[in-house]
Amino acid sequence: MSLAEVVAIDRVDTLTDRAYAQLREALMGGAFSPGQKITIRTIAAALGVSPTPARDALGRLVAERALESGPNRTVFVPKLTVPRLREIYRLRFALEVMAAEEAAPTFEAEKCAELERLQLNIGAAMDRKDYKTVLRENEKFHFLVYRASNLPIVCNVIEGLWLQIGPSLNLLYPEFDHTRQGINAHHVLIRGLKRRDPAAVAAAITQDLKGGEQRLMRVIADDKPATS
Structure with missing residues (x-):
């Protein structure tokens, strides 16, 4: 078969694709906690789908090592070990700094305004101790920069x-609520992006990640949870 014979498939996202996308976004945004047990039935009910797409979506996330298999059709959110955490952060420092530096020279004023709006949301959520919203808005904040x-x-x-x-x-959390360390780094990042200064942006991302x-x-x- 030659490439000339290959015909593009007219593909519509399936329920499994949609369930997977929502679960993926929830994991990235901190909606689940380390060690949390997840059942097919619970996910199916939350997403309003039958068990089959919920099971298939969870299976994809297990294959990606975002989740781990458990007994009786359950999956768990893995607890990171120190070596795995160290490896993840080595990659984050390299790639997130690279993406932010690349975005800086052409970063638009409209995107800076959106970052400021997200930052206000983060601060307001932190004031009311709504850390799930803090994490969700924080993920949006970072990826607005990286995708640029x-x-x-x-x-x-x-x-x-x-x-x-x-x-x-x-x-x-709640330690980062007390110190507001991440919020301070975000303000520095926004100032660097307004100046379109790659070095300042790289320093701010590094500070935030560190x-x-x-x-x-x-x-x-x-191996114990954070306490206030």
Whole structure:
């Protein structure tokens, strides 16, 4: 068969695709916590689908190591080990800084305004101790920057890293509420993007990631949840 004989498939997303996309986004945005048990029935009910697409979507996420299989058709959100966390952060430092630097020279004023809106949402959610919303808006904030890089392969890899790290970001709180460390780094990042300054943007992303890595390393090494 030659390439001339290959005909493009007119493909419509299936229920499994949609369920997978929603679960993937939820994992990246910290909607699930490390060690949380997930059942097919629970996911099917939450998404309003039958068990089959829920099972297939969960199976895809298990294959991607975002989830782990358990007994009786359950899956679990994995708890990261220190070596795995260290590897994820080495890649995050390299790729997220690269994407942000690439985005900086052409970053648009409209996108800066959207970052400021998301930052207000993060601050308001933190004030009311709504950390799930903080994590969801934080994910939107970061990927608004990274996707402006026009580096789709890099962004796909970053998404895969967030798929694994997203649940563990819950362990940053409430300490990050007390210090507002991430919020401060975001303000520095926005200022750098307004100036279209790649070096300032790289420094801000590095500062943001470093604070999270240090906190998670302590919590995971101690193998106990963060306390207020």
